[in-house]
Amino acid sequence: MTAMKMRLLHEILPRVERPSRYLGGELNTVHKSAEAVDLRICLFFPDLYELGLGNLGLQILYAALNRLDWVWAERCYSPAPDMEALLRQHNLPLFLYESKDPLSAADLIGFSLQSELTYTNVLNALDLAGIPLRADARDDTHPLVCAGGPAAFNPEPMAPFMDFFVIGDGEDAVLEIAAALRPVRHAPRLEKLKAVAAIEGVYVPAFYPMETLADGSIVPPVDGPKIRKRIVADLDAAPFPENYIVPFTQLVHDGAALEVLRGCTHGCRFCHAGMVTRPVRERSLERIDAMIQRTLENTGLENISLVSLSTCDYSRSRRLVRMAAERAHRVNASVALPSLRLDSFSVELADMIAGVRRSGLTFAPEAATPRLRAVINKFIADKDLIAMACEAYRRGWEHVKTYFMIGLPTETDEDVRAIADLCKRTLEAGRRVSRRAAIRT
Ligand code: SF4
Numbered sequence: 001m002t003a004m005k006m007r008l009l010h011e012i013l014p015r016v017e018r019p020s021r022y023l024g025g026e027l028n029t030v031h032k033s034a035e036a037v038d039l040r041i042c043l044f045f046p047d048l049y050e051l052g053l054g055n056l057g058l059q060i061l062y063a064a065l066n067r068l069d070w071v072w073a074e075r076c077y078s079p080a081p082d083m084e085a086l087l088r089q090h091n092l093p094l095f096l097y098e099s100k101d102p103l104s105a106a107d108l109i110g111f112s113l114q115s116e117l118t119y120t121n122v123l124n125a126l127d128l129a130g131i132p133l134r135a136d137a138r139d140d141t142h143p144l145v146c147a148g149g150p151a152a153f154n155p156e157p158m159a160p161f162m163d164f165f166v167i168g169d170g171e172d173a174v175l176e177i178a179a180a181l182r183p184v185r186h187a188p189r190l191e192k193l194k195a196v197a198a199i200e201g202v203y204v205p206a207f208y209p210m211e212t213l214a215d216g217s218i219v220p221p222v223d224g225p226k227i228r229k230r231i232v233a234d235l236d237a238a239p240f241p242e243n244y245i246v247p248f249t250q251l252v253h254d255g256a257a258l259e260v261l262r263g264c265t266h267g268c269r270f271c272h273a274g275m276v277t278r279p280v281r282e283r284s285l286e287r288i289d290a291m292i293q294r295t296l297e298n299t300g301l302e303n304i305s306l307v308s309l310s311t312c313d314y315s316r317s318r319r320l321v322r323m324a325a326e327r328a329h330r331v332n333a334s335v336a337l338p339s340l341r342l343d344s345f346s347v348e349l350a351d352m353i354a355g356v357r358r359s360g361l362t363f364a365p366e367a368a369t370p371r372l373r374a375v376i377n378k379f380i381a382d383k384d385l386i387a388m389a390c391e392a393y394r395r396g397w398e399h400v401k402t403y404f405m406i407g408l409p410t411e412t413d414e415d416v417r418a419i420a421d422l423c424k425r426t427l428e429a430g431r432r433v434s435r436r437a438a439i440r441t
Pocket of ligand 1: 264265266267268271272273274275309310
């Protein structure tokens with residue numbers, strides 16, 4: 001056991017609020033010998049463990065990379081304030097969860113940028129790891145630092161701090177990056193950057209010097225190769241974690257997430273995810289069935305979520321939901337559909353997986369007037385929304401939860417007042433179906 005591991009286990013973890021966040025030996029984690037591999041990669045989720053462990057993207061990359069016997073992919077999450085204070089107080093660096101080695105022992109640190117809100121966590125993590133924040137301040141002794149994920153589609157705010165970005169789907173790109181870095185592991189930094197820059201979807205900011213205008217705006221160079229986002233064309237052939245990591249502690253979203261579909265056809269005007277994940281691609285029923293079976297067998301988890309941006313749009317969604325429910329119920333597990341479309345068909349699908357206790361169904365009309373819904377490309381009539389809620393009450397749900405956005409472009413006071421009016425009309429109609437009907441907004 002290394003001296004650092006000893007200190008973490010004996011001096012630090014007994015004093016933090018939730019040691020289970022940092023132990024790192026969860027079921028299905030991968031432990032290799034650092035001396036036996038050619039490349040060490042840290043997959044970093046810049047938020048708390050409870051939010052990060054269930055992140056599907058990170059689980060996919062962890063499984064895909066660790067299938068290679070010459071790569072060891074380890075994890076790290078942002079420490080909670082109590083842990084950070086103790087690390088700083090004891091002058092200990094942030095560490096890789098599996099080996100408990102310092103983060104700087106990795107050849108590459110990859111941050112998953114889920115939103116702009118985590119940018120400061122990324123900088124804090126680099127600081128805690130003793131790695132210079134700015135890419136141009138790092139030398140050959142430091143790991144390469146990269147980022148991917150939804151917020152990497154607008155890379156410039158983080159460009160001074162990243163050696164490179166991966167734009168688009170990561171599961172194929174990350175394998176190509178590992179293969180490109182393997183032969184240049186001990187080469188100068190510039191050679192490593194040249195090796196990864198040749199990969200489709202990789203953006204190395206140092207190779208694209210921006211011109212800053214007098215008003216502070218930046219202009220990209222007109223020449224130089226264009227960066228095209230990576231698209232995994234065949235989801236069936238793409239790697240997927242069948243050995244889902246099972247946490248020691250409760251997460252924000254418990255259970256395993258199984259991706260059935262990528263992309264969304266609806267094109268809601270405000271929706272970043274819908275735009276950047278195009279085109280729509282489906283996994284086959286056969287592949288999903290095998291994934292469900294192996295995930296339940298390999299994890300013992302009691303809940304699986306059929307995730308996508310809009311699972312109700314899966315082309316054979318009735319069969320999918322019935323199949324998932326049958327598989328799950330055999331081992332007393334349950335199935336969840338986290339995103340429901342705004343129609344009665346969605347209520348029917350939810351009905352197929354619901355248990356006896358039906359507390360609430362959630363929908364997101366986003367705007368309460370037909371005019372504002374048309375502005376954001378949510379084309380649904382008030383009467384259809386009310387009919388959908390009544391269908392839920394009729395099938396035994398006691399309350400319907402609705403999400404609305406405030407502050408959409410062109411919004412007027414009338415649009416805001418209409419939220420209360422629409423909810424009131426929905427409730428009045430619902431009470432004619434069930435006297436227990438309730439609505440939450
Ligand atoms: S349906 Fe949902 S995921 Fe699809 S574009 Fe609209 S908000 Fe985005």
